Amino acid sequence: MDIEKVFLNKYLSNISKDTFAIKYWDNDRKIYGEGEPEFTIILKEPIPKKKILNDPSLAFGEAYMDGIIEVDGNLREVIESIYRNKDSFLNKPRVLTKLSKIIPTSIEQQKEDIHYHYDLGNNFYKLWLDETMSYSCGYFKNKDDSLYQAQLNKIHHILKKLNLKEGDRLLDIGSGWGWLIIEAAKLYGVYATGITLSKEQYDKTKERIAKEGLEDKVEVKLMDYRELADTGEKFDRIVSVGMIEHVGRANIPVYMGTVEKLLVPHGVSILHCITGQVESEGNLWINKYIFPGGCVPTIRELVAVMPDFDFHLVDVESLRLHYFMTLKHWSENFDNAIDEVRKMYDERFVRMWKLYLDSCAASFHYGVIDIHQFLFTKGLNNELPMTRVV
Numbered sequence: 001m002d003i004e005k006v007f008l009n010k011y012l013s014n015i016s017k018d019t020f021a022i023k024y025w026d027n028d029r030k031i032y033g034e035g036e037p038e039f040t041i042i043l044k045e046p047i048p049k050k051k052i053l054n055d056p057s058l059a060f061g062e063a064y065m066d067g068i069i070e071v072d073g074n075l076r077e078v079i080e081s082i083y084r085n086k087d088s089f090l091n092k093p094r095v096l097t098k099l100s101k102i103i104p105t106s107i108e109q110q111k112e113d114i115h116y117h118y119d120l121g122n123n124f125y126k127l128w129l130d131e132t133m134s135y136s137c138g139y140f141k142n143k144d145d146s147l148y149q150a151q152l153n154k155i156h157h158i159l160k161k162l163n164l165k166e167g168d169r170l171l172d173i174g175s176g177w178g179w180l181i182i183e184a185a186k187l188y189g190v191y192a193t194g195i196t197l198s199k200e201q202y203d204k205t206k207e208r209i210a211k212e213g214l215e216d217k218v219e220v221k222l223m224d225y226r227e228l229a230d231t232g233e234k235f236d237r238i239v240s241v242g243m244i245e246h247v248g249r250a251n252i253p254v255y256m257g258t259v260e261k262l263l264v265p266h267g268v269s270i271l272h273c274i275t276g277q278v279e280s281e282g283n284l285w286i287n288k289y290i291f292p293g294g295c296v297p298t299i300r301e302l303v304a305v306m307p308d309f310d311f312h313l314v315d316v317e318s319l320r321l322h323y324f325m326t327l328k329h330w331s332e333n334f335d336n337a338i339d340e341v342r343k344m345y346d347e348r349f350v351r352m353w354k355l356y357l358d359s360c361a362a363s364f365h366y367g368v369i370d371i372h373q374f375l376f377t378k379g380l381n382n383e384l385p386m387t388r389v390v
Helices: 003-012 049-054 056-065 075-084 098-102 107-118 147-161 179-188 199-212 225-229 249-262 284-289 299-309 320-336 338-344 347-366
Strands: 020-023 029-032 040-043 069-072 169-173 191-196 218-222 235-241 263-276 311-318 369-378
Touching: 003 020, 003 049, 049 056, 056 069, 056 284, 056 347, 075 347, 107 199, 147 179, 147 263, 147 320, 147 369, 169 179, 179 191, 179 199, 179 218, 191 199, 199 218, 225 249, 235 249, 249 263, 249 299, 249 311, 263 299, 284 347, 299 311, 299 369, 320 338, 320 347, 320 369, 338 347, 347 369
Parallel strands: 020 040, 169 191, 169 235, 191 218, 235 263
Antiparallel strands: 020 029, 040 069, 263 369, 311 369
């Protein structure tokens, strides 16, 4: 047995507690565990030991993108099997370094990072998102809810939590394709503003606002949240869904300080974001290929900053399994549209996005990340309902 095979045999033999097989590049097939294998990992050529030891997620992720790794079985379920083994590499986060804490993300860098991911094109995203083009966790009141219904549920769930009143000014930081601000204006009679750094999202939101005839109630701006704070505008309610993960760890206090500047006294805000159990540098493969500049904050990092701005935490709700369900829908939609995706991008890109969607679904099902909605007020607010909105 050659050196690469000896190492891989030893390293991969304990990645899962389930019975599985590995088929090596020389057609040698080894079974690990008792009974019939639940899945087979196919290695078409060796993966350098140095790359694996340096960062296994990056090494195996790139190998899958390049077709060096194939999987005989459901990719998401294979990743879930690895996550269920608490001793596997997926459950060993990289230790956070001091350097990653102190370097803030500039506005220009933030714009580049957002452009990289979100400006892939509306035609790409509409292939596998729902009709609302919501690219965040849905809210499944019933397990058989469609993706579209779950996204509407999520938007309405957030709007109820905000306790909106007619005439309120609502700001959505990172407003995506604009459905939340449009729904808010239609259902509650508020004046809604969305901001995004994605030109594709901005153009689509403008189109939707015009189609609904809501130009007098809804507006969208192509700008950074820090730039908006310099205008002196004030809002009664502020919401942000899946945006703070892009600001960088060092900018968490900057984000909170910006919300404090923009929010009126006793104003209400919702922060909806992915959270980590412990502080880490995150997944290097995700950071390199999917979300450059991304950071998954922990609950304690977010909550610890709130008192500095007189923010009072009212409610925290986990939606972890809702995001698993959402990502499962996205992955299935992506698979159904994969021939169309191949007309737009090369095979490496297709495999990259397939791995991204399935690995994220697995992460929320059995992995190391969660997603929470934080409801907080600027100063005390005694007008909010005393019980959680359902």
